[in-house]
Amino acid sequence: MNFPRALLTTAVLALTAASGAWAQGSDYPSKPVTLITPFAAGSGPDAVLRLVSDKLSRLWSQRVVVDNRPGGGGFIAIDQARRAAPDGYTLLQLDSEHIAALPHLYKSRNFVTLQHFDPVASLFRTPFFVAVGSESKWKTMGDLIAAAKANPEGIVYGSWGVGSPGHLGAQQLEALTGIRMRHAPYREVSQLYSNVGTGEVPWAFASIPSSQGIYKAGKLRYIAVAAPKRIPQMPDVPTMAEAGGPASLEVNSFVSLLAPKGVSAAVKAKINADVAKVIADPDIRARFDTFAFEPLAWSPEEIERNAEAKSKVYGELVRRGNISLD
Numbered sequence: 123m124n125f126p127r128a129l130l131t132t133a134v135l136a137l138t139a140a141s142g143a144w145a146q147g148s149d150y151p152s153k154p155v156t157l158i159t160p161f162a163a164g165s166g167p168d169a170v171l172r173l174v175s176d177k178l179s180r181l182w183s184q185r186v187v188v189d190n191r192p193g194g195g196g197f198i199a200i201d202q203a204r205r206a207a208p209d210g211y212t213l214l215q216l217d218s219e220h221i222a223a224l225p226h227l228y229k230s231r232n233f234v235t236l237q238h239f240d241p242v243a244s245l246f247r248t249p250f251f252v253a254v255g256s257e258s259k260w261k262t263m264g265d266l267i268a269a270a271k272a273n274p275e276g277i278v279y280g281s282w283g284v285g286s287p288g289h290l291g292a293q294q295l296e297a298l299t300g301i302r303m304r305h306a307p308y309r310e311v312s313q314l315y316s317n318v319g320t321g322e323v324p325w326a327f328a329s330i331p332s333s334q335g336i337y338k339a340g341k342l343r344y345i346a347v348a349a350p351k352r353i354p355q356m357p358d359v360p361t362m363a364e365a366g367g368p369a370s371l372e373v374n375s376f377v378s379l380l381a382p383k384g385v386s387a388a389v390k391a392k393i394n395a396d397v398a399k400v401i402a403d404p405d406i407r408a409r410f411d412t413f414a415f416e417p418l419a420w421s422p423e424e425i426e427r428n429a430e431a432k433s434k435v436y437g438e439l440v441r442r443g444n445i446s447l448d
Contacts, residue, residue: 160199166331208384241425243397264366291373348373
């Protein structure tokens with residue numbers, strides 16, 4: 123059978139391109155990989171990233187280096203990663219708020235995270251609990267909501283910063299229940315939960331790693347988890363609905379790895395598959411359990427879909443609360 127020369131040439135070029143892409147993915151990585159993170163050393167996301175980097179280093183037989191660049195609302199790490207080539211050798215750890223809330227909070231920057239970065243692999247999702255001091259008279263979410271309704275803008279809640287899940291989660295609670303409260307943002311997470319423990323701040327959303335020290339000291343109680351199901355690590359803590367709060371209120375954050383936009387599909391697929399393999403390692407699963415982190419094995423498309431869903435919610439909350447970090 124005779125093929126037209128042009129058709130044959132096109133087929134050869136397509137096969138060459140496909141084999142080149144496959145080779146690019148199969149050869150990756152052939153040199154050290156850097157993981158940039160906006161989270162401070164010793165934080166929960168940093169601890170997870172270091173475990174993942176160690177496992178990936180062994181799997182890839184290459185050094186995988188964690189580069190902590192905290193501060194600037196995440197932009198110090200983001201700007202560092204943006205300068206890197208889109209070849210998969212520089213990856214950026216971000217949480218869902220860096221991806222989905224940041225564009226709404228910094229309008230003047232005109233920066234949309236997923237216009238500059240491609241999601242490549244998911245790591246984990248963390249739920250948030252409603253924490254009160256151990257001496258608080260509030261035993262349920264119903265108690266907290268009733269107190270806020272009786273004293274509009276008289277109840278203070280704390281968070282670890284404007285635009286954080288703790289802040290936006292409380293904004294969502296207000297929107298769903300019609301209550302109005304005052305926000306007290308903190309620079310130091312440890313100080314926030316110390317003040318919740320003493321009752322200086324009546325309540326705050328909290329993750330297990332951020333509040334476990336104060337909790338284990340007996341100074342905090344969790345009256346609800348903002349999730350549809352109870353958390354295995356805290357089986358006695360009721361869900362938001364069980365505690366008398368709005369059933370639709372879910373407060374969580376997911377953490378992913380991204381690459382400067384333009385990384386090849388083959389490299390992206392290789393990173394995604396290898397990170398999923400590492401996340402399934404029993405050592406990492408055990409560490410996740412101590413933090414109540416839910417392991418995730420999302421595809422890049424799933425990461426983007428979940429980020430878009432959060433962006434819609436966050437955009438509405440930012441507009442409603444007239445929140446800005448510009």
